[in-house]
Amino acid sequence: MATTDxxxxxxxxxxxxxxxxxxxxxxxxxxxxxxxxxxxxxxxxRGRAAIEKFYSAIEQTERSTDLLxxxxxxxxxxxxxxxxxxxGGQTMTIEPIDVMTFGDDASITSMRAFWSPDDLVVS
Amino acid sequence: MATTDxxxxxxxxxxxxxxxxxxxxxxxxxxxxxxxxxxxxxxxxRGRAAIEKFYSAIEQTERSTDLLxxxxxxxxxxxxxxxxxxxGGQTMTIEPIDVMTFGDDASITSMRAFWSPDDLVVS
Numbered sequence: 001m002a003t004t005d006x007x008x009x010x011x012x013x014x015x016x017x018x019x020x021x022x023x024x025x026x027x028x029x030x031x032x033x034x035x036x037x038x039x040x041x042x043x044x045x046r047g048r049a050a051i052e053k054f055y056s057a058i059e060q061t062e063r064s065t066d067l068l069x070x071x072x073x074x075x076x077x078x079x080x081x082x083x084x085x086x087x088g089g090q091t092m093t094i095e096p097i098d099v100m101t102f103g104d105d106a107s108i109t110s111m112r113a114f115w116s117p118d119d120l121v122v123s
Numbered sequence: 124m125a126t127t128d129x130x131x132x133x134x135x136x137x138x139x140x141x142x143x144x145x146x147x148x149x150x151x152x153x154x155x156x157x158x159x160x161x162x163x164x165x166x167x168x169r170g171r172a173a174i175e176k177f178y179s180a181i182e183q184t185e186r187s188t189d190l191l192x193x194x195x196x197x198x199x200x201x202x203x204x205x206x207x208x209x210x211g212g213q214t215m216t217i218e219p220i221d222v223m224t225f226g227d228d229a230s231i232t233s234m235r236a237f238w239s240p241d242d243l244v245v246s
Contacts, residue, residue: 004239004241039196039197040196040197040199041196041197041198041199068192069191069192069203069218069220071203071218071219071220071237071238071239071242072237072239073162073163073164073236073237073238073239074162074163074164075164076163076164076237077237078201078220078222078237079220080192080194080203080220095192095194096194097192097194097201097202097203097220099201099222099237113196114194114195114196114199114200114201114222115194115196116127116194116195116196118127119194
């Protein structure tokens, strides 16, 4: 079983990759059969190929991420974070709360992102 | 379907009841067949009677709650909050992240609380 420390490190690594990585490098943090439901209520992306495609949409943007709060319970984590994305002269800021589950090797087995369009701030 | 506003109000009402209510009044916010998994990974309390028993443990304490952040996605919410509990001269502070789902009438259909013992601060 992944420890609290393993899970926290895996979340920090994920946010680092979301800020600096590619669709492929972010998807590599996920288990082969993982699911990504973003936002919660949408049809989940299933499997690493679909997950890579999902994240590849952000490759052409300039991004930064900050971890605001994290709570770990067993092999699961809930965390509040900020993503700032610059696209075409506009800055989009959103601070979702994500829930992730992890395998024994600390790979991400599922991600669910809680946010709604009202939470997006464009400046 | 409950609106974002309905869900946010239901979370605020829940935190108000956790601060000032009884096991019965808190359980009344839940659907009859709801589940409470607190912390995530523990055996869930199933049904309103079990939920009432779970919350009645806090009736003899002096408590306050504060909502720190909430994100709503459809009929679900994730929220970060603070609970301060005074028992026998000690003050216990914990700031979990909870995930709730809601019915169309904004009753709580499930609650999962993300925290670990390390997150409890005793002063």
